[in-house]
Amino acid sequence: IIAGFRDLKDGWQFYPNYQEAQTRQISDWLVGMNASPLYTLLLRQHGLSGVYAIGRVQTPTLYMVYQRDQLIKNFKPEPYLELNAEILANQQKFEAKLDPYQRFKDEKGLTIFMQAKNVQRGPQTALIKDVQNIVKKTPSPRLFSLSSLQSAVNQRFHASASETLAAVQALYEAKWLTYPRTDSEYLTKQEFDYLAANLDQYQELLPEKMALPQTTPQKRYVNDQKVTEHPAIIMTKVVPSSTQLAKLPVLQRQVYDLVLKTTLAMFA
Template sequence: MTTVILAEKPSQARSYVEAFKNSTKKEGYFSVSDPVLANETFITYGFGHLVELATPEKYDQKYKRWSFSNLPIFPDKYKFIVPRDKKTQFKIVKDLLMKADTIIIATDSDREGENIAWSIMNQAKINLKSKTIKRLWINSLEKDAILNGFKNLKDAWNYYPAYQEAQTRQISDWLVGMNGSPLYTLLLRQSGVRGVYSIGRVQTPTLYMVYQRDQEIKNFKPEPYFEISAEILANRQKFVAKLDPYQRFKDEGSLTSFMEAKDLRIGFREALIKDVLQETKKTASPRLFSLSSLQSAINKRYHASASDVLKAVQALYEAKLLTYPRTDCNYITDQEFNYLFSNLTGYLSLVSN
């Protein structure tokens, strides 16, 4: 019985290999053995997406030339191809998957990871119903997490809808890009604007949001306003009292009218504090960073871009120093908590030094 573990990329495959007792490197894959694995087990990998959607000219050569008459492009059936520079690795993966009795999907634990794995298996034209397909679902590349994950594999078919969702998103991106880019480029050329213009489902609205914000900043006109506050001296201590409910006044006239109506004056005046409310407040410890909150915090402190932060945390994840970064989850598993708790003394020594 042959088992093939399909990783997303070489670095991820190496992390799995390092968690097992024995391994032998081959061309494009590893032969591994460990008590948690079946007798004959191999780990192979993609380079991210080994399979991608074909460009329009793969459907019909007429699409090589952009023309209004060729739009819109809506294929009856979408074609997927293996890029030329990835064909060698794809063949290695395909041959291993063909002879496998059991396939373990071990790509990243998210929709895109599902898309990568199932796209490879479908492109390889494997009879999936004849295979036992399992899913490794972990969010840490730490050795114990990997071994525990392989001891508790999931049924991969439970995650198949995530692949369908990801592929739908992939196709929608393709449709917008392959129709929008030629359409707007041709329309702009009619108006005398030269060049090629890329339109994307996410890219274009995001760019427009940046433009709108830039215009708001550019056209912002500050407006003066007035506030009311009082400096209070009580028991030889000073504090500032603010109007409740809070109000701003656009001009001095409206401020004066409000003060006259409330019998307020500028200057020293005796007053009576009618009530003091005391309450004990508890502030919970801050949540762990999600990817988006980390990107925001690092940008404010160091002005690093979101993509730079993602690259950094991805590298730390592959070095087993972070949990899976491409998520908005603020929580860790019980296993990860126990690991951190057992090493707390060591972390405290780092802080104290």
């Protein structure tokens, strides 16, 4: 609050935010206050009791979930065939797929395709017509919001969303991670500065030191305008020791390690 008063901004900068909020408010009133009683009364005429809430966000979202559920429920798996080639060139093997990729419903369709393309089964000579070398760069990962962290933890450690939230909450209460219930993947300059100042301490928790030369804020991670209430989930200024981390439950240790490495990647 003090920082805000020291750096006061023109109120008109925030007028679009006011318009957004007002639009949501009007929409909520039109949809929720009118459609909820209407649908409740209509459904009661068809013998359904209870109150039915209609919302501008919840109703279309629930319908999307319902549509997806129906697709899963009515899905009928069908067997298919693929045509791949195992290629040996320069004493190295690799598997090649059709380009453009195709699936075949049955053996007959696959045979017709192979005959048309003059392709045989079994060992045969082939000509590599072209080799392209492409240099690709992969940017360091984005910082974690709660949902992206839950997704990453589920993929790596097979923990549920609620288990991940409990682990992050425990680390937050221990003052080692920032507030968990955030939908932002950005930091303000203030958070970036304290992370940069504590890099040496954070590095002590890694198996080996790594080069972290990127000590100026990048818009991919640092953007004050995109942080509404809480920044992305990062480490706090309070840095635990390796001994303290070793005493944590396994999932809490894994979550802290993942947040630590993802955050430090911003400086790499």
